[in-house]
Amino acid sequence: MTIVIAAVLAGAFAALAGALLGFAKHTWPTADGALVAAIDALLPQIQCAQCGYPGCRPYAIAISQGAPINRCPPGGEALVRSLSTLLGRSEHTAIDSRLPPFQNLLAFIDESRCIGCALCLPACPVDAIVGAHQQVHTVIARECTGCELCLPACPVDCIRLVRARP
Amino acid sequence: MNRAINDFVGGLCIEEHKDHRHLPSEHAPLPQLLTLCLSHRGSALQSLVSPSTAVLGGTPIADGDVMLHAPTSGTVEIIDGRWIHLRPDGEDRHAEPFPALDAHVSADLLLNRIHSCGVVGLGGGGYSCADKMQQARAANARTLIVNAVECEPWVTADEVLLREHTDDVLRGVDSLARLLDDPKIVLAIDPRNSAVDRLAHATTSRHGIELLAVPARYPAGSERQLTQIVTGTRLPAGARPLDVGAVVINVATAYAVHRAIQQGEPLTRRLISVTGPGITHPRNVWVPIGYPVDHLLAHCNGGTNATVRMGGPVTGASATSDAAVDKTTYALSIVGPPARIDPCIHCGQCDAVCPEGLSVDALHFHADRRDLAAVDRLHLFDCIECGACDLACPSAIPLLAQFRRLRIALAERADAEVRAEHARTRFERQQRRQSRDRAEEEQRRIKRIEAGRPWLAQ
Numbered sequence: 001m002t003i004v005i006a007a008v009l010a011g012a013f014a015a016l017a018g019a020l021l022g023f024a025k026h027t028w029p030t031a032d033g034a035l036v037a038a039i040d041a042l043l044p045q046i047q048c049a050q051c052g053y054p055g056c057r058p059y060a061i062a063i064s065q066g067a068p069i070n071r072c073p074p075g076g077e078a079l080v081r082s083l084s085t086l087l088g089r090s091e092h093t094a095i096d097s098r099l100p101p102f103q104n105l106l107a108f109i110d111e112s113r114c115i116g117c118a119l120c121l122p123a124c125p126v127d128a129i130v131g132a133h134q135q136v137h138t139v140i141a142r143e144c145t146g147c148e149l150c151l152p153a154c155p156v157d158c159i160r161l162v163r164a165r166p
Numbered sequence: 167m168n169r170a171i172n173d174f175v176g177g178l179c180i181e182e183h184k185d186h187r188h189l190p191s192e193h194a195p196l197p198q199l200l201t202l203c204l205s206h207r208g209s210a211l212q213s214l215v216s217p218s219t220a221v222l223g224g225t226p227i228a229d230g231d232v233m234l235h236a237p238t239s240g241t242v243e244i245i246d247g248r249w250i251h252l253r254p255d256g257e258d259r260h261a262e263p264f265p266a267l268d269a270h271v272s273a274d275l276l277l278n279r280i281h282s283c284g285v286v287g288l289g290g291g292g293y294s295c296a297d298k299m300q301q302a303r304a305a306n307a308r309t310l311i312v313n314a315v316e317c318e319p320w321v322t323a324d325e326v327l328l329r330e331h332t333d334d335v336l337r338g339v340d341s342l343a344r345l346l347d348d349p350k351i352v353l354a355i356d357p358r359n360s361a362v363d364r365l366a367h368a369t370t371s372r373h374g375i376e377l378l379a380v381p382a383r384y385p386a387g388s389e390r391q392l393t394q395i396v397t398g399t400r401l402p403a404g405a406r407p408l409d410v411g412a413v414v415i416n417v418a419t420a421y422a423v424h425r426a427i428q429q430g431e432p433l434t435r436r437l438i439s440v441t442g443p444g445i446t447h448p449r450n451v452w453v454p455i456g457y458p459v460d461h462l463l464a465h466c467n468g469g470t471n472a473t474v475r476m477g478g479p480v481t482g483a484s485a486t487s488d489a490a491v492d493k494t495t496y497a498l499s500i501v502g503p504p505a506r507i508d509p510c511i512h513c514g515q516c517d518a519v520c521p522e523g524l525s526v527d528a529l530h531f532h533a534d535r536r537d538l539a540a541v542d543r544l545h546l547f548d549c550i551e552c553g554a555c556d557l558a559c560p561s562a563i564p565l566l567a568q569f570r571r572l573r574i575a576l577a578e579r580a581d582a583e584v585r586a587e588h589a590r591t592r593f594e595r596q597q598r599r600q601s602r603d604r605a606e607e608e609q610r611r612i613k614r615i616e617a618g619r620p621w622l623a624q
Contacts, residue, residue, distance in 0.1 A: 045586035045589040046589065055597070056590065105611055125593050126596065127590050127592055127596055128592075143588075145589045
């Protein structure tokens with residue numbers, strides 16, 4: 001008899017603890033969120049999507065779930081180092097060699113050739129291009145991160161990369 | 167002359183190397199080309215002239231935070247956004263000066279004149295004099311400190327200017343004092359200065375200017391340290407003299423103010439020391455603003471641009487090959503062959519002399535490892551870049567140059583962080599907008615489905 005009471009009590013306690021933990025995990029998912037935020041703070045926020053994810057934050061979420069940490073050319077080796085320190089993962093030391101190096105340039109629209117098609121507008125991850133249909137577009141240099149995502153979007157190749165921040 | 171009762175922390179006694187202080191000032195001949203920089207303290211100036219315009223001396227040629235005037239008559243040659251090149255015609259004709267202002271004009275008129283004559287702090291800071299006095303008025307500053315200390319070795323330009331134009335400098339000081347509400351005027355000076363006798367004579371006949379002998383220790387002439395010597399209050403980190411009710415004006419600035427107000431003359435030339443251990447005959451030369459450094463070195467039989475520092479031999483930064491004298495250049499120092507750099511022996515001399523009480527030894531340790539977070543934590547940004555640590559270091563480690571590089575690196579990193587944060591915000595805003603658009607389209611689709619196809623039912 002005693003053993004049955006003990007088993008029931010232990011079972012009830014386990015069920016209660018499980019329910020509490022499950023509730024806590026759903027209500028305050030801070031641990032994961034904090035990790036994603038910490039990774040996101042290290043990423044350079046160029047939003048170039050070369051990592052295969054649509055932007056820096058999506059990549060940070062993917063890294064927190066185990067994606068490789070060597071897919072960010074703008075961050076370079078310094079980023080790989082700081083990520084492996086943060087996550088305690090030492091499987092990579094350099095950026096994936098298949099990815100092209102980041103050039104740190106700005107997009108520039110040649111206004112004499114722009115046809116006002118507005119195709120580059122949605123391509124820009126930080127809304128740095130202003131323009132409308134049948135209007136010449138331009139890049140706000142202050143907002144441009146140099147991600148190069150607008151280059152393939154342009155049907156007349158009027159966007160080129162220029163040197164230098166002011 | 168009174169001796170200062172307050173003192174600052176740290177600092178050190180150094181060899182002055184000021185034997186050329188007794189030589190009279192000279193005038194440099196006009197060069198082939200003057201190069202005037204279209205930026206001032208990092209902010210751009212708007213050019214007021216177009217290429218190949220003929221200008222007279224004193225004509226305004228650029229405007230912005232401060233005004234820039236043509237130093238002599240000639241032709242404006244190239245403007246490539248950053249520089250104005252003025253080719254002098256050799257006649258040195260000048261535009262009609264502004265009318266002299268007498269003692270009773272309003273403060274606004276005085277400030278306006280100081281601004282339109284392009285007067286800036288000539289001690290090296292280069293802050294607009296009119297803006298500084300405006301802020302001092304707004305803050306009701308009660309102490310006007312005239313900085314004649316010139317503590318840096320080898321540099322004597324302020325001393326010679328003060329000796330040769332004692333009365334003019336004091337008139338400038340009077341004009342500045344009129345902008346404040348009956349301030350206490352303190353002229354701080356090194357007791358070894360050769361202008362002391364003339365000053366003592368000149369200040370006995372006018373009341374209100376106190377002559378104060380500062381401790382003969384480097385860097386007594388640094389703005390924060392001088393404020394402490396005069397007011398007795400140590401400035402907290404990041405505070406300016408104005409925060410303790412003091413405004414510090416360099417003697418050369420006071421002279422420029424006098425020229426602007428009593429002579430109506432814009433600031434287009436200044437007295438600079440061409441000096442340093444690498445030159446046989448150090449001297450003080452009046453040069454127009456924009457004078458090419460290589461020309462001036464050739465004129466003074468000095469070295470090449472590679473061995474020259476813009477400023478004093480301690481705090482000056484290396485000159486570029488196309489450097490020119492600007493309003494803040496108080497000296498050109500030709501340095502000798504670099505000393506051999508030995509490893510740090512952690513003797514702590516640098517800690518002892520740092521007038522801001524920084525842990526220089528620790529800063530150097532972390533700077534060698536490029537640990538930016540650590541140097542930031544050790545208050546690198548409170549460094550006043552006086553170079554006392556360089557002077558004290560027995561291993562001749564170029565500490566100041568290292569700290570300057572680090573400050574640039576830290577500023578760049580902070581800038582990159584700001585840019586990243588900005589891009590992150592914009593990206594996340596775009597993401598939210600796109601998901602909202604998708605959700606709205608989904609709602610519309612559901613509504614369409616629920617509405618069915620009434621026209622087909624008929």
